[in-house]
Amino acid sequence: MSVYIDLKQKIKKKKAIITVMGLGYVGLPIALEFCKKGFSVNGLDTNLRRIRKLRKGMSYINDISDSEISGILKTKRFKVTADPKVLNVSDAVIMCVPTPLRKIKEPDISYVVRASKVLSRYLRHGQIVVLESTTYPGTTRDIMLPELRKSGLEMDKDFYLAFSPERIDPGNPKYSFVNIPKVIGGFNKRGTELGRLLYSSVIRKVVGVSNPEVAEVTKLLENTFRIVNIGLINEFAHLCHKLKIDVWEVIKAAKTKPFGFMPFYPGPGIGGHCIPADPVYLSWKARKVGFETRMVDLAAKVNRGVPAHIVERVGDMLKEKKIKFAGAKILLMGVTYKKDVNDLRESPALDIIEALKKKKVKLSYHDPFIPYLDVHGIKARSRKITPALLKKQDLVIVVTDHSDIDYSVIAKNAKVVFDTRDIFEKKKIKSENIVKL
Ligand SMILES: NC(=O)c1ccc[n+]([C@@H]2O[C@H](COP(=O)([O-])OP(=O)(O)OC[C@H]3O[C@@H](n4cnc5c(N)ncnc54)[C@H](O)[C@@H]3O)[C@@H](O)[C@H]2O)c1
Incomplete structure (x- = not known):
């Protein structure tokens, strides 16, 4: 047979x-x-x-x-x-x-x-x-x-x-x-x-x-499509901030169009095993055949720059409160690369942590999926969220919008919250101390 x-x-x-x-x-x-x-x-x-x-x-x-x-x-x-x-x-x-x-x-x-x-x-x-x-x-x-x-x-x-x-x-x-x-x-x-x-x-x-090549490159097309669109919306968010326009509201309005538009959302940067890695696989292969993947490379560059932009925004927020980076108390909410997973690989939180540590910020974090963090020479335990802990912080940054977190406690007790995921809007929590991306 x-x-x-x-x-x-x-x-x-x-x-x-x-x-x-x-x-x-x-x-x-x-x-x-x-x-x-x-x-x-x-x-x-x-x-x-x-x-x-x-x-x-x-x-x-x-x-x-x-x-x-x-x-x-x-x-x-x-x-x-x-x-x-x-x-x-x-x-x-x-x-x-x-x-x-x-x-x-x-x-x-x-x-x-x-x-x-x-x-x-x-x-x-x-x-x-x-x-x-x-x-x-x-x-x-x-x-x-x-x-x-x-x-x-x-x-x-x-x-x-x-x-x-x-x-x-x-x-x-x-x-x-x-x-x-x-x-x-x-x-x-x-x-x-x-x-x-x-x-x-x-x-x-x-x-x-x-053939296998069609299947291999199908995956790269799918993820490149996401990388390019995430890069676009991250750049758009940066622009909207400069223009003092709420990018989240713009996206909400744009997605009412029933054709020709698909919503992508800005955030603190890209992470995980696929999105940051796949354009490298594609552009590496492209170079082997003498081709430059300009769109993909640019989107990857824009996305790589997002954590630095987040830190820049943090600096502006502290400055407004007349607080210096060195010694500022900042709590990160969520450190995994996306919500409700226990995966830290390539998480933008790691770049943000590294940059804030260089600026001598007093950092702590909370993540229900990561009880202990050991990265960039930082060893820390996830802090239990209490009103007292939140009140002590100069700033709370929502990096990952895990589901199992009581956001109303954060809004109620933190002095300033930098929401990079628009989670408070999604939860319909309104508060003067929330700063949107
Ligand atoms: N994680 C995702 O969301 C996702 C989604 C789609 C595609 N992928 C792709 O799928 C692949 C696997 O990703 P993952 O997230 O499952 O990785 P992973 O690191 O979670 O798991 C891979 C496993 O392979 C094992 N391994 C390594 N070498 C081995 C060998 N010689 N024999 C047997 N086991 C071996 C490792 O010990 C590990 O447990 C990657 O190419 C990734 O890009 C991942």
Whole structure:
């Protein structure tokens, strides 16, 4: 029986054994979803701390509860391991390893390379492999495939390979892995079809595209679209401040137009694993073919400058109160890169903290998701919000608008609040001491 027919039957009957490589924000929800649908899943990770936690039924991702993990473990269909041998007994391998930036702001695909080398050692006849990590076009073909070929096996005869970008949005209560349509691109119709079939077991809509490069660059287009629009609205907010116009009200009015406009919102800067990294992946690849991504580079530059602008605004607010930066007491509300997640990666709060520390501000913070902070030589515990703590501050800055915070207490007790997220307007809290971005 051909590999194609065999895999098709196994997937349809839910007899295909799946291994997810990398159990992070992306990989863990995928692994659990396949388990829930009746598949046997191996969760393979190199991080032993994460493995220990999962084996104890503990989650390290907000969107996934401990009870969800322990419930899945009870089915005996979810095995968590650091032993790559499980790759050899799998029918489908889904790779979700990190693709961060190197210090010199270039793509770091070393995790994909290392994981592919490991996979190559255990690859066997009859498997489908899908890469999900966000990356530049050509990674699946030029980096992953040559590694897998070192196994001596032949693509399309012995195994299939495809790329499918992950679109998960941690902390989003409306859209999760199962109801976000998925794009998949194999090297030929059969590869795409097998991938489409595999994901259709857990996702409502799966869209096949012609090749891995289309799928790879689809993800970069989506995120670049966001970067450019966020850059535009951040610049627009800066302009509106100079013009003494409320940018939030402008956006609210503009979005009443039923076509041709999509609201994006300003904030303290961009963060997370995707938005700051993806333009670097795109522009790096563009340079390789002698192309300059001017729009993307400019948007990235504008966005990078936002935390400095926030600090400038803080300086103006202190000046108005005749308070110097050095020694000023400032409390940051929220330090994660976006609301309701426990992810600090590339958070603009870190740039703001670094800049304020350089100015010798007496800084403290509150974040229900980050009990302890150890960054830029700063070690601090999240402070409990009390009227007394708030009253002691010269300024409170809302950097991240987590849901589980009593904003009325802040408005009532802080001397001045700098709201970079327009959360007080959203909560319909009006107070003279609130300064909008
Ligand atoms: N976090 C998001 O919101 C998001 C959304 C869409 C796409 N992505 C992309 O998905 C990919 C994964 O992101 P993430 O946020 O899940 O990262 P993460 O750091 O949370 O998880 C990655 C996991 O991979 C493990 N790992 C590394 N090398 C490994 C190997 N050789 N074998 C097995 N496990 C290995 C790490 O230990 C870690 O647990 C990245 O490319 C990212 O850009 C992330």
